[in-house]
Amino acid sequence: MNDFAQQVIDWQQQQGRHDLPWQQAITPYKVLVSELMLQQTQVSTVIPYFQRWLARFPDVETLAQAEQDEVMALWQGLGYYARARNLHKAAKAIAELGAFPSDLVSLQQIPGIGRYTAGAILSFAYDAYGPIVDGNVRRLFCRYFALEGHAGQSQLEKRLWQLAEQLTPAQNNRRFAQGLLDLGATLCTARKPDCERCPLQADCQAYRLQQVEHFPRPKPKKVKPSKEGHFLWVQQQDQLLLEQRPDSGIWSSLLALPQVDPADPVLQQAESVGSFRHQFSHYQLEATIWQPQQQVEELAGQGWYHRRQLTEVALPAPIRKWIEQQLKQSGVD
DNA sequence: CACCCGTGGAC
DNA sequence: TGTCCAAGGGT
Numbered sequence: 001m002n003d004f005a006q007q008v009i010d011w012q013q014q015q016g017r018h019d020l021p022w023q024q025a026i027t028p029y030k031v032l033v034s035e036l037m038l039q040q041t042q043v044s045t046v047i048p049y050f051q052r053w054l055a056r057f058p059d060v061e062t063l064a065q066a067e068q069d070e071v072m073a074l075w076q077g078l079g080y081y082a083r084a085r086n087l088h089k090a091a092k093a094i095a096e097l098g099a100f101p102s103d104l105v106s107l108q109q110i111p112g113i114g115r116y117t118a119g120a121i122l123s124f125a126y127d128a129y130g131p132i133v134d135g136n137v138r139r140l141f142c143r144y145f146a147l148e149g150h151a152g153q154s155q156l157e158k159r160l161w162q163l164a165e166q167l168t169p170a171q172n173n174r175r176f177a178q179g180l181l182d183l184g185a186t187l188c189t190a191r192k193p194d195c196e197r198c199p200l201q202a203d204c205q206a207y208r209l210q211q212v213e214h215f216p217r218p219k220p221k222k223v224k225p226s227k228e229g230h231f232l233w234v235q236q237q238d239q240l241l242l243e244q245r246p247d248s249g250i251w252s253s254l255l256a257l258p259q260v261d262p263a264d265p266v267l268q269q270a271e272s273v274g275s276f277r278h279q280f281s282h283y284q285l286e287a288t289i290w291q292p293q294q295q296v297e298e299l300a301g302q303g304w305y306h307r308r309q310l311t312e313v314a315l316p317a318p319i320r321k322w323i324e325q326q327l328k329q330s331g332v333d
Numbered sequence: 334c335a336c337c338c339g340t341g342g343a344c
Numbered sequence: 345t346g347t348c349c350a351a352g353g354g355t
Contacts, residue, residue, distance in 0.1 A: 038351040045341065045350085079339025082354075114353045124351095134351050154334075181351055190349065191344075218348090250338070280339060281349090317340060 004200070005169040005176050011199040012179030017186075021050050023178075028100040028125040029060050035117045035124075036087045040080060043185070049078050060100070063091035072253050072314035079317075081252050086112025102126055115161075123177035131164035132177050133157070136184020142216035143188060146205035150217040224279075229287045231257035231319075232266070233273050233326070234296045239304040240323070241296065242313075250280070251316040257289065257323070258302055269293045274326065278318040289322065 001009075017023075020043065022034035033053055037046045053074055057063040063071070068088060075084035089111040094100055101107045102125075107118035115133075122130025133141075138151060141160055149156030169176055187194045195207050206212045234241035243258040245251050260266060270290035278285040298304070305313065307327055315323070 035351065040338090040350055040352055041340080042342065042350050077340075079341085080352085082338065083352090086353080112353065116352060120351065132351080135349080136351070152334085177351095185351085221347095248338095252338085278339095279346095280337095282337060282339095 001169045001171065002167060004167050004203075005172075007199050008179035008183065009169075009172055009175045012175045012182055015186075015197075015199075016175075016179055016182040021047055021054075022124075026125065028102075028121065030054065031121050031125040032090065032113075033057075033087065035120050036083050036090075036112055037078065039083060039117070041078065045078070049075070057091075060091045060094050063088065064095035068253065069314070073312055076254065076314040076320075077317050081254060081314075083112055085247065085253055100125075102128070104130070119164075120177065123173050127172070127174040129168060129170055129173055130177065131161065131168040132180065133160045133164050134181070134184075136181050136188070137164060139190060139216060140180060140184050140188045140200075143193075143206035143212055144200055144204050146209060146211075146215060148217065150219045152219065156216075224283055226284045226286060228262060229285050230260050230262055230264070230267060231287060231289045232260060232270075232296065233257065233289050233291045236304060239306050240310070241298060241302055242305050242315075243299075243302040251319075254314045254316055255305070256316055256319050258299075260290075266290075266292050266294075266296070274322065276318060276322055285318075287318070287322075289326075 020034075022030045034046065034050055037049055037053075056070075056074060057066060066088070068085070071084055071088045072081065075081060078084075090113065093110055101110065102122070104118050104122065107113050107121055108115065113121070119130035119132040120134075122128045123132060135151070138160055141147060141163055142149075142156075145163065147156060147159060151157075183198070183200070187198045191213070193212050195201050195204070195212060198204070198207075201207055204212070206215045232241065241258060242255045245254050245256055245259075247253050267290055270292045272288055273291045274289045276287050278287065310320070310323065
């Protein structure tokens with residue numbers, strides 16, 4: 001085994017994280033669920049979702065047989081909702097296969113599993129050889145080897161995977177992979193890295209140059225566009241009109257207040273009853289909520305929901321926030 | 334390669 | 345309040 005791997009493994013054993021929920025009584029299913037949830041999402045955010053998910057969907061078969069409504073409801077608030085649909089599809093595919101895939105090619109055929117996640121499943125579920133490059137590994141390698149370039153640059157990414165394949169040990173890779181992630185999450189952090197506690201300090205090129213925080217290079221910023229969104233507030237006794245959003249685009253597969261085009265005639269005779277601003281990763285939403293003066297007939301994909309049902313359906317976080325505030329203010333309940 | 338896809342934590 | 349960014353994948 002190479003020295004780098006041995007140092008990471010030894011450190012993980014002594015100083016790494018061992019109490020994460022998905023590290024207990026490891027199964028491929030738990031690894032799959034946790035990895036999908038952890039994509040672009042912090043550990044502390046994922047933990048309660050993971051616990052609820054395992055309580056309701058304890059195994060692949062249970063998830064495969066679940067209704068999409070319930071799947072989305074358990075994912076609501078976590079974001080990147082295509083992950084929930086992909087996980088549901090993955091469970092169906094694996095149930096159909098009759099066995100959990102355990103090689104790189106088969107894993108990457110499954111919806112939601114890319115190169116990183118396939119490597120992570122090999123590492124964590126099977127303790128097999130499975131190189132990983134995620135944000136932690138990118139940051140750590142860029143510093144350790146003083147690699148130029150920023151995330152997404154093909155030349156850099158190619159080099160990172162090459163290094164990962166080279167450094168990943170044939171044995172004990174579960175601990176190695178966990179060590180890389182733990183180092184990135186606890187010491188080799190984006191801001192204020194704790195180099196004095198790092199087991200790799202002696203050979204870290206960025207540390208030697210005293211330029212740790214200059215690696216990796218930041219991605220060039222782009223201007224975040226602003227978009228407007230118009231939503232309808234339609235009540236009928238204690239019921240609220242909601243619509244199922246399509247399976248693509250923002251908030252896909254969730255329920256939400258009915259959204260209308262800015263030029264929709266219904267807005268010409270509607271009263272503005274509120275607004276909010278919401279930041280997405282790629283644009284800013286300026287939302288206005290309108291109460292139509294005339295009666296509104298529900299369209300296809302729309303339906304009435306009692307306010308007591310709202311806790312158990314999948315709503316976008318800012319929409320839920322606004323609805324709850326509105327119901328509270330209007331003195332209902 | 335560029336863009337789309339959410340949300341909340343941390344500073 | 346603004347900004348970065350977090351166990352990425354899909355198109």
